[in-house]
Amino acid sequence: MIDIDPSDILVRYNVKMEKEMTPEEAAEDLYPKDSTVYPIAKAIFEGEEDDVVEGLEKAIDSGKDPISLIDEALMVGMRVVTKLYDEGVIFLPNVMMSADAMLAGIEYCKSQTSEVPEPKGKVVCHVAEGDVHDIGKNIVAALLRAAGYDVVDLGRDVPVDEVVAAVEKENPLMLTGTALMTTTMYAFKEINDKLMEKGYRIPFACGGGAVNQDFVSQYDLGVYGEEAADAPKMADFIKEHGDNIVKLREQFHRH
Ligand code: B12
Incomplete structure (x- = not known):
């Protein structure tokens, strides 16, 4: 017979269950411990734009590249927000404040880079x-700009016909689309069909939480990208190897 007092275990279990974690405590567990990233991630979670910028300022002063900080610090904070929202620990108003702080951070990072590369x-x-x-789209656009591409940013909630008209007007080497809702992602298929009808064969790089590789592969021009950092890689690939969709899928899709 094993000599364990079950009441001891139950008491400990109850204590743990009864102790409600505050959102701040839950977030604290998720922040990275790195002293540069920590204050930025925390400020994103708290929706404190000034603290986000202050943290970024310090990181840039210590030698960090402003554009890399978008992925390495701002995104880290946003992941904490996303996780706790999905778990029901925080609610929409918190998320909106964090989203605004994130966008302020992206704008600040962009303003701090003096590099003006040749448009590719x-x-x-x-x-x-x-x-x-x-x-996500703002990160994609920022990374493309940082990599030297001339970005025509149509913004959010863009009508299908406006996207098609922009492709006709701008004649880009690539179109990108972001969708986070299962109700909105079908617009990509409509854009694809209208472009095909008009004879355009440009790669249509798609990403965002709602879509996946299987969905994007269903329409002719679609190339799926999981990370924002894939967008400049795709554009570089097109410049180097041409705009063949099959080759792009071979390169960027998981097999
Ligand atoms: C922030 C957020 C908001 C903010 C948005 C602020 C803003 N300016 O963007 C606010 C509060 C406004 C909001 C509103 C709503 N939201 Co919301 N929101 C979120 C949340 C928590 C995080 C999304 C996010 O920003 N993630 C971080 C970014 C960086 O991720 P991302 O865009 O996917 O981009 C990454 C990759 O996908 C990739 N990527 C993106 N695009 C591209 C493109 C290319 C080419 C490439 C290569 C890569 C790439 O790069 C990024 C990373 O490197 C998600 C939860 C979740 N799990 O995603 C819900 C979520 C997306 N929202 C949801 C909903 C339902 C809503 C509302 C309808 C809520 C409501 N009841 O009013 C409204 C939508 C109104 C509308 N018409 O759009 C649902 C969607 C459900 C669904 N599957 O359809 C989600 C999934 C929450 C949930 N679990 O229910 N939301």
């Missing part, structure tokens, strides 16, 4: 019709 080509970016989730 044009890319049109947009968020699907009916969808206001533009954080």
Whole structure:
């Protein structure tokens, strides 16, 4: 017979269950411990724009590249927000404040880079019709600009016909689309069909929480990208190897 007092275990279990974690405590567990990233991630979670900028300022003073900080610090904070929202620990108003702080951070990072690379080509970016989730698209646009592409940013909730008209007007080497809602992602298929009808064969790089590789592969021009950092890689690939969709899928899709 094993000599364990079950009441001891139950008491400990109860204590743990009864102790409600505050959102701040839950977030604290998720922040990275790195002293540069920690204050930025925390400020994103708290929706404190000034603290986000202050943290970024310090990180840049210590030698960090402003554009890398978008992915390495701001996104880290946004992941904490997303996780706790999905778990029901925080609610929409918190998320909106964090989203604004994130966008302020992206703008600050962009303003701090003095590099003006030679334009390598044009890319049109947009968020699907009916969808206001533009954080991912803003990261995509910022990374493309940082990599030297001339970005025509159509914004969020962009009507299908407006996207098609922009492709006709700008003649970009690539179009990007972001969709975070299962109700809005079908706009990509409509854009694809209208472009095909008009004879355009440009790669249509799609990403965002709602879509996946299987969905994007269903329409002729679609190339799926999981991370924002894939967008400049795709544009570079097109410049180097041409705009063949099959080759792009071979390179960027998981097999
Ligand atoms: C922030 C947020 C908001 C903010 C958006 C602020 C803003 N300016 O964007 C606010 C509060 C406004 C909001 C509103 C709503 N939201 Co919301 N929101 C979120 C949340 C918590 C995080 C989304 C986010 O910003 N993620 C971080 C970014 C960086 O991720 P991302 O865009 O996917 O981008 C990454 C990759 O996908 C990739 N990527 C993106 N695009 C591209 C493109 C290319 C080419 C490439 C290569 C890569 C790439 O790069 C990024 C990372 O590197 C999600 C939860 C979740 N799990 O996603 C819900 C979520 C998206 N929202 C949801 C909903 C339902 C809503 C509302 C309808 C809520 C309501 N009841 O009013 C409204 C939508 C109104 C509308 N018409 O759009 C649902 C969507 C459900 C669904 N599957 O359809 C989600 C999934 C929450 C949930 N679990 O229910 N939301």
